[in-house]
Amino acid sequence: MWIDMMYRWRTGAIAWLLHRLSGLALAAYLPVHIWVNHHIAKSPEQYDRVMSVLALPVFKALEIGLWGVILYHTLNGMRILLIDLGPGVRYQKHLFWLVVVVGVFLWVVGGYPLAVSFFEKMN
Amino acid sequence: METIRRFKSSGGSGAVIWFSQRITGLLLACLLVGHFVFQHFFAEDRRVGRLTYESVSATLVDPLWKTLEMLFLVCALFHGFNGLWMILSDYVHTGWIRVSLLTCLCVGGLVLFVLGTVTILPFSRPAG
Numbered sequence: 210m211w212i213d214m215m216y217r218w219r220t221g222a223i224a225w226l227l228h229r230l231s232g233l234a235l236a237a238y239l240p241v242h243i244w245v246n247h248h249i250a251k252s253p254e255q256y257d258r259v260m261s262v263l264a265l266p267v268f269k270a271l272e273i274g275l276w277g278v279i280l281y282h283t284l285n286g287m288r289i290l291l292i293d294l295g296p297g298v299r300y301q302k303h304l305f306w307l308v309v310v311v312g313v314f315l316w317v318v319g320g321y322p323l324a325v326s327f328f329e330k331m332n
Numbered sequence: 333m334e335t336i337r338r339f340k341s342s343g344g345s346g347a348v349i350w351f352s353q354r355i356t357g358l359l360l361a362c363l364l365v366g367h368f369v370f371q372h373f374f375a376e377d378r379r380v381g382r383l384t385y386e387s388v389s390a391t392l393v394d395p396l397w398k399t400l401e402m403l404f405l406v407c408a409l410f411h412g413f414n415g416l417w418m419i420l421s422d423y424v425h426t427g428w429i430r431v432s433l434l435t436c437l438c439v440g441g442l443v444l445f446v447l448g449t450v451t452i453l454p455f456s457r458p459a460g
Contacts, residue, residue, distance in 0.1 A: 229419060236412040240440075243405075243448045249392065250451045253385035253458070264382035272372065279368060286357045293354065322373060 220302045224285055231282040238275065269327040277316045284308040349414060356411040363404040392455050405448040413441040
């Protein structure tokens with residue numbers, strides 16, 4: 210059994226673990242998201258009440274995090290696809306760092322408006 | 333050898349699960365990012381700084397958005413629950429537990445599919 214655990218935590222293993230964790234986080238978020246949005250089918254008042262709760266700073270911060278989790282899982286998913294197709298195998302490490310760089314860039318671009326509204330609510 | 337036999341007993345080749353996860357993943361790369369950008373960023377009512385019935389219902393009455401959101405719902409649920417099944421398959425190898433877990437996942441996925449569908453498809457704004 211212990212011999213199974215002999216692999217070292219290199220780039221590929223870290224990418225794999227992060228993919229699993231981000232996937233689990235998104236799988237946990239999806240049912241909540243579907244349930245919350247179901248309120249729009251009930252009445253405008255109920256929907257607006259739920260949305261005003263979600264406008265609290267804590268949920269804004271979580272949404273910024275969510276955007277990052279989505280980006281990592283999406284971009285690393287593309288990396289996995291390239292590895293599965295063949296040519297990506299040789300460059301899997303480089304591809305991981307590409308995922309990180311592109312991911313951080315898009316996280317900042319998309320996270321900025323969310324952060325602005327987060328700080329507006331804090332004041 | 334024992335290890336290999338143990339893993340082989342966990343089911344078929346897994347090719348269908350593997351392939352469908354790639355296809356839905358590829359679709360989600362477009363659908364999910366599109367959904368997030370339009371429904372989380374742009375749909376926010378800037379006057380009040382949050383999503384409102386007014387701003388979200390405006391997109392949800394559009395048949396094109398209904399189609400995209402339904403496609404998103406199906407792909408996201410399939411990809412999510414298929415992914416959970418892949419993770420569970422890595423750790424659970426006992427036949428009856430696997431069947432029970434798979435049943436739970438299928439029922440859960442179906443319930444969420446119905447809940448999402450009744451939210452999206454029949455949606456219309458109340459008159460007045």
